[in-house]
Amino acid sequence: MQIFNRSANFIAKASIVGLVLVVGSLLGLLTTANRWSWVNNQRVVREQPIQFSHQHHVQTIGLDCRYCHTSAETSTFAGIPPTKTCMNCHSQIWITSPYLEPVRSSFRDNRSLRWVRVHDLPDFAYFNHSVHVKKGVGCETCHGRVDKMPLMLQENSLQMEWCLDCHRNPAQYLRPRSEIYTMGYRPAESQAVVGARLMKEYHVNPRTSCSTCHR
């Protein structure tokens, strides 16, 4: 007596292939899902209280990064400028622009602008901004071509493998301290030579033990 239709033969064989495919795609999903920008926000523009253009201020006007991010070289945190920094110029130019009303009202009411933080490391990771600058890591290396970003976005994944890529082999990214704030920097000699020399000169010994960052 036949319990199953003849198609059962085909279904049985197809299910073996199907199982391999399903398991394979699940594993693929598991290993790639965390790299989607949907998960890690890489290169995703976030809405800010004012659509501030780094491109305009850096490339067109030529402001130095440190004019606003004053503690980049000295503190764990590069710093977000207070409204007063904006008002240094904007009390004189574009003073009636409705676009800048949030800045003026912030200044009037003495209430900070609530910027949305783009480069936000998780709280369980210790990070010191100044030491990276001191050891020859350029702004561009982590933050990308800020001078070409009309709206700020997170250039890199900020995931641990990205940190370790440099911590395990910093020579591939180091640049002279004089070039830290340069956008579009090209090394004069090959990066391998420059990197190795700077590692010695700046005493770059990045550690990769767990407690270096997870204190």
Add this chain to the structure above:
Amino acid sequence: MADAHASDGRVRPLVIEPGHSFESVTGSISEIVLTQKPTKGWFLGLTIGFALLMGLLLAIMNLLVTGIGIWGNNVPVGWAFDIINFVWWIGIGHAGTLISAILLLFRQQWRTSINRFAEAMTLFAVACAALFPLLHTGRPWLSAFWLFPYPNTMGLWPQFRSPLIWDVFAVSTYATVSAMFWFVGLIPDLATLRDRATSPVQRTIYGALAMGWRGSAMHWQRYETAYLLLAGLSTPLVLSVHTVVSFDFSVSQLPGWHATVFPPYFVAGAIYSGFAMVLTLAIPLRKFYKLTDFITMHHIHNMAKVMLVTGLIVSYGYMNEAFFAWYSGNNFEQFMMKNRMFGPYGWAYWLLISINAGVVQLFWFRKVRDNIGLLFVLSIVVNIGMWLERFVIIVTSLHRDFLPSSWAMYYPTRWDFTMYFGTIGLFVSLLFLFIRFLPMISIFEMRTMVPEAKVHDEKLEAL
């Protein structure tokens, strides 16, 4: 015990009582699944097991919500019930693999009656065991990257030099191979159930599981090859899995753990406790399901003898540990041994010695091996002894560490016990479902034990 006189005049113990035919073997094993109504005893057993299983779910939920602080583990006793129970369960599983693989390769015919439920026992024990290392991480959803090497976004791999990662591979390989072996062994019997099924639902389910088995000569030829290959794959696992489990301890440098004798001593202990569990299960099963014709006194005797041998190896391990603690001349080793024997957990040590080195000597006596009731009690006592062994190894080595200021006692909490008895509930529930829905004795292999099947025996003898 009845013995059979073969034509060559050699006396062979019976692995099946006389008077059985193909039909009677097939009928009496398959009717348990197909036509018998489950008894009150079955419902009672399942209810108890299921109630304990609910306790396990509660304990796991509380663990995930609150954290491993609900357990008694704390510095310096960082490993306690979680690892004790893991090693205990994994050890129990070993008898199933030994019976199904090594005894098959050695052509020990008596394995035939007990291999099916012993393999099931292995699978269920491994399931219980696997829960503990996963849950003792406290965050099992993160275990994926703690345990398995996969390309993750942290740029990290597990520490391949650690025996803990070897353990992951040993146990997962063990679970996979055991499951395959068990299922492949079931296929001809599933086909038998399909053919004898009375309802269309039974027929469809067993039919799908039988994967189109028709019992043709070609099927059998391929089947025997596959089964032998799987037996060959499983054989090293009997030794390797518990060896790797013992590395979890012996690769560390803690006095009481750092001992060369650990791998053979752990493997012997595993088989010892495994056979005790097989006896604990076989004795009631053969009584309540009237299987005394298939699980004869010959089987019971053999299992008791295996327990005697492995029990003696384990006892040798205890002597070896004590001897080398003294012989090393190392203060820390000597202190550990003295503390283990006469310290606050001395009662556990002496209880364990009196069971595993003392009580096991009873198996020397034929009268003891003939006494089914006593054997049942002893099999449970042995498993208590083997649990105590892991307790002594883990807790007494940890609770007096190198820094006297951190010395502390370990007290299990009620959640430790809920979890432990919960896994027993999981084991019991799975086992009761197994004996209800699958043939607990291999029908087709039992058929080869019947005199009708011995037509070509002379040829085999000539080999």
